[in-house]
Each structure stands twice: as C-alpha cells, then as structure tokens.
Amino acid sequence: MWPLLLRALLVLVFALILFALVGPLFIDPNPAPEHSPVHVEPSAATFGFITIPVSGTPGLRVHYRDSTDPQRDDLNPLGHRNFLLLHGFTFNLSTWDPMFVFFAKEGRTVAYDQLPYGLSEKPLPAGLKDANPYAKASAIEQLLALMDALEMPQAILVGNSAGGTLALDVARRAPERVSGLILISPWVYANRPTFPAWLVNSPQMKRISLLLGRYLGKNMPLLDLAYANPERISDERRELAADHSWTPGWDLAWGALMNRSLIDAVTVSESLADITQPTLIIAGAEDQIVKMADSARAANTMPNAEFAVLPECGHVPHEECPDLVRAIIADWLRRL
Structure with a gap:
C-alpha cells in the first residue's frame, strides 16, 4: 500500500511542477486593447508632458501638472515653498486633485505620473540597453531629473503610500534637494518577498507578472481597499484612476513594473533615523493597507517628525477626508 501511495504522491508533485513550469506560458503576451473613457474626456485629464x-x-x-499656469488665477502661489506630490502604487496624479489648489496657494506645486502609471510613457525594458526604468534607483533618478527639468532646486516632497517610500529614498540619497516631507500612510515596513534575478527573469515569472499587472490595472482593486468607505468613490474618480488604460500596451509596462x-x-x-528634514506623517485610523501602528513607528523613529491620525479615514485620506488633511498640513506649515 505504501509504495502505491508514494507513487501517487510523486505523480502529484510532478504534475504540480509541470503546471508551474508550463501553465504561465499560456498567459496571452499580446497587449490589451485601448480602453475608451466613459465618464471623463481624455483632454480633461491631460495637463502637460516633458521629456526627462x-x-x-x-x-x-512624463505627464505632469504644474501650478505655474498663467491661465489659472486660483493657482497663483502665495507662498515661496515648492511642493512635489508623489502618488502611491497603481495610482496616478489624479489622487491629488482634492489637494492641488491647497498646495498651489502655499507655493509652486507639481504632481506627476510615475512611470508607467497614468499618462506617462510606458517603456519596456526589453527595448532599452542595460536599463530598467522600473528599478528603484531609476525612480529616484527620474524624480530628480524632473525637478531639474522644471527648475525646482528644492521641494517639500508629499508622498502617499509607495510615494512616501520614494520621498524617503530621495531624502536619503539627495538630502540637499528635500526641504521637508509630508508622508501620508507611507509604505515603510513593507513585508513583501523578493526573489533572485534568474527566477524573476524567467519566462514563467514574466508571464505571471503580466497577469498580476493586468489584474491590478484593469480592476483597480487597491482603490476600493484604500477607502474606509468605498461608496465615497465617484464614477469620475474611478475613470481617472484607470487612465493608464487609455494607452495601448499599458499592461505590458505594468507587467514589467511588477x-x-x-x-x-x-x-x-533601515535609514529612518538618518533622515533629519522636518516631517509630518499622517495616517488614517481605518487604513487597511498600511497599519496605523507602522506609521506611528516611523514617526517615532525619525528625529524630526510629527504624527497625526485621522478618524474614519483609510489609506488615501487626502482623497477621502481632504478637509481634515488640509487643516493638519496647514497647521504644520505655519510652524515650519
């Protein structure tokens, strides 16, 4: 009996290994078709483009929005500060719509779509020589290159989620370019697995990454998860959150990023204690993506940080509870 069970177990293990090796290769590698917006005209969501x-x-x-627009009297800055707004994982610059005018009245304000999100370019590493635009080092380089191109020598970096991670990385690598940090539910204590390059670069893993990119980019599940109350999400907000799908081949780029x-x-x-710029960290009490305790821990670790918690708000309080966020930031800026 045991030899039969052992043989059956070996057959099952072999079948699972075969499925893992061959199954992903059946994922269609062809780009998804362009999606036509329903609730938003593309021109209404387009601001400016710059090549860095x-x-x-x-x-x-890079697709970006700049408050120095002579056609907009309500965006003429009253203050002397610069703000660079950084969205989170799978989001785009539209996440800052409820906050943009507020920051613009405090100083020059720029928001941009990090690659390959939103309407920014969606390059494929296979088409580039010895470069991967989705590497962490490249994201830092892109941010600093954008600041240079827009003649912004220094700025307060305002980052949500993974945008907060990027802001902290830049503050560590180029502290002279960062005058302060406003971090909303920053993704600091991430507990996600990493794998060796040989495995990640295998055809199977690339197809699985493509499948994951398509799922996240088509259904935008993180948008609902980011709100304490998803009923607050309007149809227009959902459409803008998925504006990357207006570009053919977006899924291939998202797959490359994943x-x-x-x-x-x-x-x-590992370097929080070395980041000395004035910092404000804001967390939603109902955040389901980054634990409020993690945000508090980051604030306690940084030598010059303040911490605020917003009740009945989720992972994107600047979208869901903008009045509360504006009040807290305004008070912090007055004391800066």
Missing part, C-alpha cells in the same frame, strides 16, 4: 533624461534611455516622457518589483526590496526603514 534617464540613464540608458533616449529620454522618458516583475522588477520582485527584485528590489523596500529598505528605507
């Missing part, structure tokens, strides 16, 4: 120099590329085209993320670990927590 990035190592190993011919330059990358694939690269399996290599780069989130290590910024």
Whole structure:
C-alpha cells in the first residue's frame, strides 16, 4: 500500500511542477486593447508632458501638472515653498486633485505620473540597453531629473503610500534637494518577498507578472481597499484612476513594473533615523493597507517628525477626508 501511495504522491508533485513550469506560458503576451473613457474626456485629464533624461534611455516622457499656469488665477502661489506630490502604487496624479489648489496657494506645486502609471510613457525594458526604468534607483533618478527639468532646486516632497517610500529614498540619497516631507500612510515596513534575478527573469515569472499587472490595472482593486468607505468613490474618480488604460500596451509596462518589483526590496526603514528634514506623517485610523501602528513607528523613529491620525479615514485620506488633511498640513506649515 505504501509504495502505491508514494507513487501517487510523486505523480502529484510532478504534475504540480509541470503546471508551474508550463501553465504561465499560456498567459496571452499580446497587449490589451485601448480602453475608451466613459465618464471623463481624455483632454480633461491631460495637463502637460516633458521629456526627462534617464540613464540608458533616449529620454522618458512624463505627464505632469504644474501650478505655474498663467491661465489659472486660483493657482497663483502665495507662498515661496515648492511642493512635489508623489502618488502611491497603481495610482496616478489624479489622487491629488482634492489637494492641488491647497498646495498651489502655499507655493509652486507639481504632481506627476510615475512611470508607467497614468499618462506617462510606458517603456519596456526589453527595448532599452542595460536599463530598467522600473528599478528603484531609476525612480529616484527620474524624480530628480524632473525637478531639474522644471527648475525646482528644492521641494517639500508629499508622498502617499509607495510615494512616501520614494520621498524617503530621495531624502536619503539627495538630502540637499528635500526641504521637508509630508508622508501620508507611507509604505515603510513593507513585508513583501523578493526573489533572485534568474527566477524573476524567467519566462514563467514574466508571464505571471503580466497577469498580476493586468489584474491590478484593469480592476483597480487597491482603490476600493484604500477607502474606509468605498461608496465615497465617484464614477469620475474611478475613470481617472484607470487612465493608464487609455494607452495601448499599458499592461505590458505594468507587467514589467511588477516583475522588477520582485527584485528590489523596500529598505528605507533601515535609514529612518538618518533622515533629519522636518516631517509630518499622517495616517488614517481605518487604513487597511498600511497599519496605523507602522506609521506611528516611523514617526517615532525619525528625529524630526510629527504624527497625526485621522478618524474614519483609510489609506488615501487626502482623497477621502481632504478637509481634515488640509487643516493638519496647514497647521504644520505655519510652524515650519
């Protein structure tokens, strides 16, 4: 009897290994068709584009919004500060719509779509020589290159979730460019797995990454999860959150991003005590993505940080509870 059971177990293990090796190769590698917006006209969501120099590329085209618009009297800054707004994982610059005018009245304000999100370029690493635009080092380089191109020598970095991680990485790598940090539910103590490059670069893992990118980009499940009350999400907000799908081939770029993320670990927590810029950390009490305790821990670790908690708000309080966020930031800026 035991030999029969052992043989059956070996057959099952072999079948599972075969499925793991062959199954992903049946995922369609062809790009998804362009999605036509229903609730938002593309022109209404488009601001400006600029090409920035990035190592190993011919330059990358970035979609951004700048408050220095002579056609908008309500965006003429009253203050002297610069603000650079950084969205989170799978989001885009539209996440800052409820906050943009507020920051613009405090000083020059820029929000941009980090690659390959929103309407920014969606390059594929296979088409570039010895460069991956989705590597952590490249994201830092892109941010600083954008600041240079827009003649912004220094700024307060305002980051939500993974945008907060990027802000902290830049403050660590180029502290002279960062005058302060406003971090909303920053993704600091990330506990996600990383894998060796040989495995990540295998055809199977690339197809699985593509499948994950398509799921996250088509259904936008993190948008609902980011709200304490998803009923507050309007149809227009849902459409803007998915504006990357207006570009053919967006899914291939998202797949490349997901694939690269399996290599780069989130290590910024190791250097928090060395980041000395004035910092405000805000957390939603109902955040289901980043634990409020993690945000409090980051604030306690940083030498010059303040911490605030917002009741009945989730992972994106700047969208869900903008009045509360504006009041807290305004008070902090007055004391800065």
